[in-house]
Amino acid sequence: MRPDQGLNGHNDDSATPPPFSVEETYWGYIVRPERQPSLGIVLAQALSFLAGAGLLTASIGTVVFASAVFTGDVGPMRIGAAVLFGSVAIYLLWFASRGTQPELQVDTSVGEIREVIQNRVGWPTTVGCYGFDAIGGVFMDKHPTDDSAMLILRYRDTAQTLCVAEGAGGQLVPLRDRLGQDLMIEPKTGRANAA
Structure with a gap:
């Protein structure tokens, strides 16, 4: 015993x-x-971090690199897409940084x-x-x-x-x-x- x-x-x-x-x-x-935190929360935060980092990269790439590829009047669409990607990226990165x-x-x-x-x-x-x-x-x-x-x-x-x-x-x-x-x-x- x-x-x-x-x-x-x-x-x-x-x-x-x-x-x-x-x-x-x-x-x-x-x-x-x-x-210990549940596996579901840990996986959700890891996926949120990866998706947020990808969307942040896409947001920066849309503003910086798109001007080298596209010519013409696509400025408002490009800025709108960058703001949308950036907003979703910030939310996902915030969720990934929260505790468990x-x-x-x-x-x-x-x-x-x-x-x-x-x-x-x-x-x-x-x-x-x-x-x-x-x-x-x-x-x-x-x-x-x-x-x-x-x-x-x-x-x-x-x-x-x-x-x-x-x-x-x-x-x-x-x-x-x-x-x-x-x-x-x-x-x-x-x-x-x-x-």
Whole structure:
């Protein structure tokens, strides 16, 4: 029996490090996943980089080299094509430079939760921002066949949810309790919002 297994042979949640980390900040805390990014995102960013580089080259080539090949009045079409290629290239290169792991920032100083992706040089891109009063509940969605679970925030009383972290059920309980306590604030409407 391995040392990280309990008496019944199952993994002991306290011995196994959780697949997420919680970093304390002066304004709240950040929940980061510790898993590898999915292969689909990595491939999409690699293809976006290649396509963006190709379109940027085509945009520059359309302006610089087309004047040597074409004669006559094709200037507006050439500039229009260069702007179109350049715009698509910039968007694709921006997507390729984005990070692959979203993190959840719980800002207790202003009462909001931000879903953020850090790009490759460390600059954040905010994907979503929710006030504490917009969160309708904090709950765990357990997998039926094993002990794995997802910690989920529900947006108001709708079906829209936001995954905070994944891991073993026992590893998520302290984070669930902390989020539930932090989200129990007095919203501006004056009624309490129990998370």
